[in-house]
Amino acid sequence: MDILKFITAGSVDDGKSTLIGRLLYDSEAILADQLEALHASNRKNDDGTIDLAILTDGLKAEREQGITIDVAYKYFETVKRKFIIADAPGHIQYTRNMVTGASNAALAIILIDARKGVIEQTTRHSFLVSLLQIPKVVVAVNKMDMVDYSEEVFNNIVADFEKLAAKVDLVNVTYIPVSALKGDNIVYQSSNISWYTGDSLLQHLETVEIVIDDSSAHARLPVQWVIRPQTDELHDYRGYAGRVSSGSFKVNDKVTVLPSGFSSTISKIELYDKNLEEALAGTSVTVHLSDNIDISRGDIIVNSAGQPQLSNVIEADLCWMDTRPLDTTMTYLVQHNTKTIRCKIQEVIYKVNINTLEKEHDEDFKLNDIGRIVIKTAEPLAFDPYQVNKANGGAIIIDSRTNVTVGALMLRQSVE
Amino acid sequence: MSKYRLDYLDELEAEAIYILREVAGQFEKPALLFSGGKDSITLVHLALKAFRPGKFPFPLVHIDTGHNFEETITYRDDMIAHIGEKLIVGHVQDSINEGKVIEQKGKNASRNPLQTTTLLDTIAKHGFDACIGGARRDEEKARAKERIFSVRDEFGQWDPKRQRPELWDIYNGKIHKGENVRVFPISNWTELDVWNYIRRENIPLPTIYFAHQRECITRNGQLMAASPFLNMDADDVIEHKNVRFRTVGDMTCTAAVESYAFEIDDIIDEIASSKISERGARIDDKVSEAAMEDRKKGGYF
Structure with a gap:
C-alpha cells in the first residue's frame, strides 16, 4: 500500500469543506466519538442534515468565522491506499497557505461551482497548481444538483477549463461532475449523473498512478548529519546521514x-x-564513500554523471508570505536542502497578477505576491530547475530579524 | 522513471528519520520528550535508526507526574539501561513542593494539567531549544494544523495564528533566545500506522497496553484504574475487569477499555474495527470542544 497526498483548491462557497467531509463520511473514516461530536454540534445544513464541513474546521477562530484559514491535514484510508489531505483555504488573502499545502501534494483537486463555471479564482488556483508543479489534477465540478445534473453545463465548464489549462501549462487533468452535499460521485458513482461513466472521485484517487523519479541522473543526497562514533571499535566509521531527495543511488556509483x-x-x-x-x-540512509573527504551538513552528494547547476546568482519564481513587504536592499537567509546561507533578492523581473495571469512591472512585492526575481546567495547553491526536479529546486527565504519564513522559491536557472 | 514506491511504513519511517536528523543538525540543545507511551517509544526506535552506531545527539526527558502506572516506569528504566542513552526526569512533585503549582482537589483531581509547569521549568533549566514529541495530527482537530517544527514563545505558548509556513520538507528551526521548537516527527502517522510499525519492527511495549485483569471504577462513563492517586468516595464501586490502555498518561486521567487483546495482532484487529478514537479515552480532552487548542496555547505538549 502507498500514500497519496493531495490538496483541495476551492473556497468555502464552492463546498470544499463539505467535499472533504463527504469523502471522510462516506468512506467511513469518521470514528464514533467524532461522529457524536458532529451530531451534537448545532451547525446544520438548511435541510437539517449534518454539516459535514465541521469535520475539517480545526481552530476555534475558524469555527467562529466559518472559514478555513490555515492548512489542516486529514488522514483516511481505504483498502487500496492511504490518503493525506492538505485542506488549504481558497481566498486570495490565503494564497500563501495554498502554496504551503501545494508544496507537498502529488495531486490537486480544483473545485468549480457548476453554477459559476470557470471564474477568477479558478485561474488563480490553476496557476498555483502549475507553479508548484503538482503532477496530477482533478477538476471536480461541484453542486451538479443545483444545475439539474446537466451534461451541457458540465461540458461547457470542461471546454472553458481546457483553454485555461493550456494557458498555465496544466497537463494530466481529469474532470468529474459531483455534488458533495448530496454525495453524487464522491465515493459512490451517482445514478443522478448517468451520462457520466467515469470513476467517482474516490475511485480515481485510489487508482491514479503516482510516479517517482528514480533515475540515477537525478540522484541527490543532501547531507544532514555526519555519524562518527569515535569509539575504539568504530574508530574509522564515518557515515553521511541523509534522505535521498530524488533519483537513486547504488553501491559503486561514482x-x-x-x-x-x-x-x-x-x-x-x-x-x-x-x-x-x-x-x-x-x-x-547512511552512505559511506571510499575516499576520506571533508563533508559536512549542507553539502550534497550527487551522481557524477548527472550534476545539478551550481551558482550563486539564480533566476527564480517567488511567492511572498510575510506581511512585511520584500526589501531588495535587505540581507535575508535562504534555506535550500540542509544549507542555510545569506542572500539578497537583487532584482524583481516581474510580478504576476494571479487572477488574470498578466505580468506587472511593479517592484513592490507584498504578502501573497508571486513573480520572477533574481536571487544572489553568499555561496553557490547546487540546485536543479524546479520544473525538472522539484525535490532539488525548492527553497525558502527567512527574515533574520524575525526568523519567520517569508518566501517560497522555485529555482529556475543560473544567470551568471 | 518507474512506478516503484516505498511501502507506506517505509515512507513514514524515512520521513521521521529525516526530521530527527534535521533536529540534530539545526539545534544546539535538543531533547526527546519521553512519556513511556507507544508513540514516544516509537520515536526512540526511530532515533536508533537515525543515529546508530553513534549516540543520540539529545537526552531523553520524562515529566513524571508521580501518578504513573508502575509498568511504565519499569519499562522506562529497562529501556534506558538497554540503549545506554541519557535520561533526565522532571518531577511534578518538585513543582508542588516549590509552590509553583497547587494540587487539585475533589473527585476528578488530576496532576495532568500540572505537568505543563514542570515541563516548561525543565526546558528552561536545561536550556533546551528543541523538544521532540510523539504527537500525531490524526489525534485531534487542533493538532491537524500544527507544523512539524512548531515554534513556542518564551512562555511555551503556541499561537495557531502565527505559525510559519512549512514548505516541501524544508523545516525552519531558526529561533530567538528563550524560544524553543516542538518537533513532531510522526505527525503524519495514524494510530494504526504506529501499531503496524511496532509489530513490523518488534518493538517491546509496557505491559499495560495488553489486556490484563485490573481493579477499575466507572467514572463519567469511562473505566478508570483504581489507585491511591484516584480520589474515591462511597459511591465508587470497584470491579475486576479485563482491560487494556490505549494511551499511557497520568493514572488519574487515562481511561481503560475492556479488552481481550493479549497480543499485538489482537490489538491491531481491535483498533482497525474500533469506533472510538484514541483521544476519546482521554478524559482531559472532553472538557470542551476546543479543549486541546486551549491547552496547547498554554504550553501543554
Whole structure:
C-alpha cells in the first residue's frame, strides 16, 4: 500500500469543506466519538442534515468565522491506499497557505461551482497548481444538483477549463461532475449523473498512478548529519546521514560532493542494521564513500554523471508570505536542502497578477505576491530547475530579524 | 522513471528519520520528550535508526507526574539501561513542593494539567531549544494544523495564528533566545500506522497496553484504574475487569477499555474495527470542544 497526498483548491462557497467531509463520511473514516461530536454540534445544513464541513474546521477562530484559514491535514484510508489531505483555504488573502499545502501534494483537486463555471479564482488556483508543479489534477465540478445534473453545463465548464489549462501549462487533468452535499460521485458513482461513466472521485484517487523519479541522473543526497562514533571499535566509521531527495543511488556509483566538487565512489549504503544495494528517492540512509573527504551538513552528494547547476546568482519564481513587504536592499537567509546561507533578492523581473495571469512591472512585492526575481546567495547553491526536479529546486527565504519564513522559491536557472 | 514506491511504513519511517536528523543538525540543545507511551517509544526506535552506531545527539526527558502506572516506569528504566542513552526526569512533585503549582482537589483531581509547569521549568533549566514529541495530527482537530517544527514563545505558548509556513520538507528551526521548537516527527502517522510499525519492527511495549485483569471504577462513563492517586468516595464501586490502555498518561486521567487483546495482532484487529478514537479515552480532552487548542496555547505538549 502507498500514500497519496493531495490538496483541495476551492473556497468555502464552492463546498470544499463539505467535499472533504463527504469523502471522510462516506468512506467511513469518521470514528464514533467524532461522529457524536458532529451530531451534537448545532451547525446544520438548511435541510437539517449534518454539516459535514465541521469535520475539517480545526481552530476555534475558524469555527467562529466559518472559514478555513490555515492548512489542516486529514488522514483516511481505504483498502487500496492511504490518503493525506492538505485542506488549504481558497481566498486570495490565503494564497500563501495554498502554496504551503501545494508544496507537498502529488495531486490537486480544483473545485468549480457548476453554477459559476470557470471564474477568477479558478485561474488563480490553476496557476498555483502549475507553479508548484503538482503532477496530477482533478477538476471536480461541484453542486451538479443545483444545475439539474446537466451534461451541457458540465461540458461547457470542461471546454472553458481546457483553454485555461493550456494557458498555465496544466497537463494530466481529469474532470468529474459531483455534488458533495448530496454525495453524487464522491465515493459512490451517482445514478443522478448517468451520462457520466467515469470513476467517482474516490475511485480515481485510489487508482491514479503516482510516479517517482528514480533515475540515477537525478540522484541527490543532501547531507544532514555526519555519524562518527569515535569509539575504539568504530574508530574509522564515518557515515553521511541523509534522505535521498530524488533519483537513486547504488553501491559503486561514482559520486560528486557539492559545492566542493570532490569525487568518490559509494562503498556502502546503510539503513540501521541493514546494508542496502540501492537507495531510492525518499529513503533515509547512511552512505559511506571510499575516499576520506571533508563533508559536512549542507553539502550534497550527487551522481557524477548527472550534476545539478551550481551558482550563486539564480533566476527564480517567488511567492511572498510575510506581511512585511520584500526589501531588495535587505540581507535575508535562504534555506535550500540542509544549507542555510545569506542572500539578497537583487532584482524583481516581474510580478504576476494571479487572477488574470498578466505580468506587472511593479517592484513592490507584498504578502501573497508571486513573480520572477533574481536571487544572489553568499555561496553557490547546487540546485536543479524546479520544473525538472522539484525535490532539488525548492527553497525558502527567512527574515533574520524575525526568523519567520517569508518566501517560497522555485529555482529556475543560473544567470551568471 | 518507474512506478516503484516505498511501502507506506517505509515512507513514514524515512520521513521521521529525516526530521530527527534535521533536529540534530539545526539545534544546539535538543531533547526527546519521553512519556513511556507507544508513540514516544516509537520515536526512540526511530532515533536508533537515525543515529546508530553513534549516540543520540539529545537526552531523553520524562515529566513524571508521580501518578504513573508502575509498568511504565519499569519499562522506562529497562529501556534506558538497554540503549545506554541519557535520561533526565522532571518531577511534578518538585513543582508542588516549590509552590509553583497547587494540587487539585475533589473527585476528578488530576496532576495532568500540572505537568505543563514542570515541563516548561525543565526546558528552561536545561536550556533546551528543541523538544521532540510523539504527537500525531490524526489525534485531534487542533493538532491537524500544527507544523512539524512548531515554534513556542518564551512562555511555551503556541499561537495557531502565527505559525510559519512549512514548505516541501524544508523545516525552519531558526529561533530567538528563550524560544524553543516542538518537533513532531510522526505527525503524519495514524494510530494504526504506529501499531503496524511496532509489530513490523518488534518493538517491546509496557505491559499495560495488553489486556490484563485490573481493579477499575466507572467514572463519567469511562473505566478508570483504581489507585491511591484516584480520589474515591462511597459511591465508587470497584470491579475486576479485563482491560487494556490505549494511551499511557497520568493514572488519574487515562481511561481503560475492556479488552481481550493479549497480543499485538489482537490489538491491531481491535483498533482497525474500533469506533472510538484514541483521544476519546482521554478524559482531559472532553472538557470542551476546543479543549486541546486551549491547552496547547498554554504550553501543554
